[in-house]
Amino acid sequence: MPKRYVLFMVGAIGLLSGGSALAAPPPDSPEAKKEAEHLGRLPPVTPRGGIHVDHSGRKERGKASYYAPHFANRKMANGNRMNPNSNIAASKTLPLGSVAKVTNLENGKTATVKVEDRGPFVPGRVVDLAPKVAQELDVKQKGVVPVEVKPVTVPQPDGGVKLGAGAADASPQEVRQAVETTRSLTGRGVETAEK
Numbered sequence: 001m002p003k004r005y006v007l008f009m010v011g012a013i014g015l016l017s018g019g020s021a022l023a024a025p026p027p028d029s030p031e032a033k034k035e036a037e038h039l040g041r042l043p044p045v046t047p048r049g050g051i052h053v054d055h056s057g058r059k060e061r062g063k064a065s066y067y068a069p070h071f072a073n074r075k076m077a078n079g080n081r082m083n084p085n086s087n088i089a090a091s092k093t094l095p096l097g098s099v100a101k102v103t104n105l106e107n108g109k110t111a112t113v114k115v116e117d118r119g120p121f122v123p124g125r126v127v128d129l130a131p132k133v134a135q136e137l138d139v140k141q142k143g144v145v146p147v148e149v150k151p152v153t154v155p156q157p158d159g160g161v162k163l164g165a166g167a168a169d170a171s172p173q174e175v176r177q178a179v180e181t182t183r184s185l186t187g188r189g190v191e192t193a194e195k
Contacts, residue, residue: 036057047060052092066139092121
């Protein structure tokens, strides 16, 4: 098989699977920050129905809801128990272990969350928040609000960490903390299962 054909197929498979043909630059590099800034300038996406894991780092818009009290202490998709007093969230699109900034578009309040679960399974909703985060963003009063979700860090299928759109306006300390959090939350087994 010609080498050009093999390289083309590897690149095409990478692009079709939501990744890129090349590995993400190290998260502490100027290239990674530049890519995050580019992602931050792109318009937000509206996720389609069902679970579709997106490793691109693009921001998305939709509606946020929050976990009902009966979900407290239930097992989440990553195997941990749901703690209502934590900063966890569920997403249908972000890989487990992602760190993202969620902004309530009605009042401008923002909170940083760790994606540890799958959901919400209601059309138009992009994120379910732990009650603590819902309180911080004033989501609890209305139950469902429009939000923008900007990934700061996104784990990659190869075990690396990519900066997302939310890293463009994050401080170096926030980015460093998000990278550490993503690395601590992800193991190769979790990401391999999501490919």
